Amino acid sequence: MAPYFTSLHAGVYVYNPLQAQISPVPPPVVLTVLDSPLVPFNITKRSNNTIYWSDFEQTSPDWLARRGGWWISANGYKGSGASGQDNNGGIGGASQYYLNLALSSYVEFYVGVKIRYTGTGWAGIVLINNNLNRLYEISINPSGASARLNIWSYNVESLNGWSQLASSPNFSYTDQWYTLIVRYQYTPTSIIITAGIYSENGVYLTSVSATSTSNRRFPAQYVGLEIDGGSAIFDDFVLSRRSPAYLTVTGLSPNAYARLYDSNGSLVGEEVSDANGTAMLSVVKDLVTGVGDDGVLQIASNNTSSSAKTSTPLIGGEEYLVSSAKAFEGYADPTYTGATVFFYINCSELRLSVIQLYPVSAEEFDVSLILESIEAVGKATFNITLESSSMSSSPITIVNGEVISPHTSTLTLRQKGLKVVVSGLFFRSVYMAKLSVEYCFSSKSVCVSYPLTLYGLGGEKS
Amino acid sequence: MQAGKYILGLTVATILASIVFASVFIYYPAIVQVSPTSPPVIFVEGSNSNQRDLYGTIISTIIDATGTSASVTLHPTYQRTYYSDVLRIKNLDSQVYYVKVNIHSTITDGNLARAKLLFYDGATKVGEVDLLTTQLQPGGWVVLNGNGELKIDFEFIYGTNGGSSTTPPTGGGTILLELVYSTANTETPP
Numbered sequence: 001m002a003p004y005f006t007s008l009h010a011g012v013y014v015y016n017p018l019q020a021q022i023s024p025v026p027p028p029v030v031l032t033v034l035d036s037p038l039v040p041f042n043i044t045k046r047s048n049n050t051i052y053w054s055d056f057e058q059t060s061p062d063w064l065a066r067r068g069g070w071w072i073s074a075n076g077y078k079g080s081g082a083s084g085q086d087n088n089g090g091i092g093g094a095s096q097y098y099l100n101l102a103l104s105s106y107v108e109f110y111v112g113v114k115i116r117y118t119g120t121g122w123a124g125i126v127l128i129n130n131n132l133n134r135l136y137e138i139s140i141n142p143s144g145a146s147a148r149l150n151i152w153s154y155n156v157e158s159l160n161g162w163s164q165l166a167s168s169p170n171f172s173y174t175d176q177w178y179t180l181i182v183r184y185q186y187t188p189t190s191i192i193i194t195a196g197i198y199s200e201n202g203v204y205l206t207s208v209s210a211t212s213t214s215n216r217r218f219p220a221q222y223v224g225l226e227i228d229g230g231s232a233i234f235d236d237f238v239l240s241r242r243s244p245a246y247l248t249v250t251g252l253s254p255n256a257y258a259r260l261y262d263s264n265g266s267l268v269g270e271e272v273s274d275a276n277g278t279a280m281l282s283v284v285k286d287l288v289t290g291v292g293d294d295g296v297l298q299i300a301s302n303n304t305s306s307s308a309k310t311s312t313p314l315i316g317g318e319e320y321l322v323s324s325a326k327a328f329e330g331y332a333d334p335t336y337t338g339a340t341v342f343f344y345i346n347c348s349e350l351r352l353s354v355i356q357l358y359p360v361s362a363e364e365f366d367v368s369l370i371l372e373s374i375e376a377v378g379k380a381t382f383n384i385t386l387e388s389s390s391m392s393s394s395p396i397t398i399v400n401g402e403v404i405s406p407h408t409s410t411l412t413l414r415q416k417g418l419k420v421v422v423s424g425l426f427f428r429s430v431y432m433a434k435l436s437v438e439y440c441f442s443s444k445s446v447c448v449s450y451p452l453t454l455y456g457l458g459g460e461k462s
Numbered sequence: 463m464q465a466g467k468y469i470l471g472l473t474v475a476t477i478l479a480s481i482v483f484a485s486v487f488i489y490y491p492a493i494v495q496v497s498p499t500s501p502p503v504i505f506v507e508g509s510n511s512n513q514r515d516l517y518g519t520i521i522s523t524i525i526d527a528t529g530t531s532a533s534v535t536l537h538p539t540y541q542r543t544y545y546s547d548v549l550r551i552k553n554l555d556s557q558v559y560y561v562k563v564n565i566h567s568t569i570t571d572g573n574l575a576r577a578k579l580l581f582y583d584g585a586t587k588v589g590e591v592d593l594l595t596t597q598l599q600p601g602g603w604v605v606l607n608g609n610g611e612l613k614i615d616f617e618f619i620y621g622t623n624g625g626s627s628t629t630p631p632t633g634g635g636t637i638l639l640e641l642v643y644s645t646a647n648t649e650t651p652p
Contacts, residue, residue, distance in 0.1 A: 011644045011645055011646030011648070011649055011651070012644060012645045012646075013642060013644045013651040013652065014501070014503065014642070014643050015564070015640045015641070015642055016501075016503075016530045016531055016532075016640060016642075016643075017530075017531040017638070017639075017640055017641075018505070018531070018532050018533070018534075018563070018639045018640060019531075019532070019533040019534070019636060019638055019639070020534050020535075020536065020577075020579075020593065020637040020639070021522075021533065021534065021536070021636050022535075022536055022538065022569060022574070022577070022618070022633075022635060022636070023519075023535060023536070023537050023630075024537065024538055024539060024620065024630040024631045024632075024633065024634045025517040025519065025538075025539050026539065026626075026627060026628055026629055026630050027539045027540050027541075028516050028517050028539065030627045333622045334622060334624075334625060335540045335622040335625040335626055335627050335631075336627040337539070337540040337627070338541060338622065360627070361517055361518060363514075363516075363518070436542075441514055443510065443513060444546055445509075445510035445513045445514065445515075445521060445545065445547075445548075446510075446514070446515055446516060446543065446544070446545055446546075447544045447546070448516070448538075448539060448541065448542065448543050448544075449542040449544070450540075450541050451541065
């Protein structure tokens, strides 16, 4: 009995009063969910201006040779092209390769083509009559380091003979691809032909215009390629109701940059949209983007750049509607100390500023992001960083649902604030990521954490 | 004879009285030697006592001259606010003591969803006390080693219902508690 008594009552207990006075304060740091930029996610052709186009990737029965040798060669502007060798056997002693498509119902159309010609004769576009015995020729005529752009007629102004209707001033000429754009207009009293020529990098060189009022003038029945002397290669042929020199993009935000890239990643054209969200891109560098498909339209606005790919060709003269949607939407709680964000659009190249943190008081804090948990169905892949105007933290990194790095490095929050930036395939799979924004005094005496919840709604391919 | 009767009556009365008041009082000598000693366990400031708190305030830590009572004033905000090392318990004795906290009164209204006091021995958490529950905590005694120290952290979580970015969360006030320490860890203190 004695040991039990001892253990039960042997303690000495001392009671020291302690008081905790809790005096809450408003949040010294608040956050807001930023407006998402409109992100393009689809491109659809909204016009039907193209009468015919070809990038000469393969031999087509649509084309007929009027003498000369014509074949599809591998050395086109990009991919294959149409090569021709004059044999003096076609109309006017030249050689034509014409599109077997009747055009007499058109009172106006445009023809664009890329051409590479190292001969010293003439090479270009022809407009041919129904009987295949008269033509208008719009051609370049090199002479050493310069060339002229000419408009000729055969068997129109001169019976069974050539007649030069117009000739441009000389322009500098080298062995490169040129783009020839021709406008044809039929009126009851005349045929009006206007043509412009551009260098390989899209620089305008010169233009020429002619009006044929001869009694032997004719409405163009066929359009074709022509070589009169030597050989030439042609590519990206476009016959259109609108000038193929321009591609119209609608559906953009005002003042957005629209940039068109071909499948090789080369910039074809760029333009800033007007107040209506329409941009007219010069595409003389590549009338048919890419090798017929895989063009990429990049839209940049509000410091955010994203791209929409298309599996259909982007052809000069057409109008394309870019469908856009907000990449994310979210809300902060009423105290601006927590936020929830939903991601809708998948775009791997996007870097989206999602949340802005800014101090209410003049104090500076060390801020970091911490991934508390993630529940993902599928392979969520994204990065989350903190960014100031001049610095970026190391990221939270999630690859295929695996957390590679669960927190960011620390950035100092000053008056200009910090942004939470999300990049990667954040829409690809369904997930819920819970994060904390933690800010502390540099001494770590006090740290405050705000909750962030990110939802990916899934449904898109990468 | 009259005098004899009187004496007889007085004698009887005395005998009767002695019968009524018959208690026996016995006195043994005993000594309680009260010898006050300096407190073996005291409050001392933590590394972040009286340092910056939110919104231009100070983490106020007031400890009386004897080190046996303390008052801390903290200024949390919405969501989770964590205070590190704002108070310490120091053992001046070479023997181990055992520590608990008794919550006498707490905050019961407003948006205060969580309030915790955490004991750290170095970087190791050795005890956690729910400041919103008025009882002796934690369940087990926290060991305060001889000549050792325990750091005290606080954690608060405030909900945001009805709040705004320009107003403090509701749910402030005073939490009264006692630090209880003992030489023994085998029983519940009285």
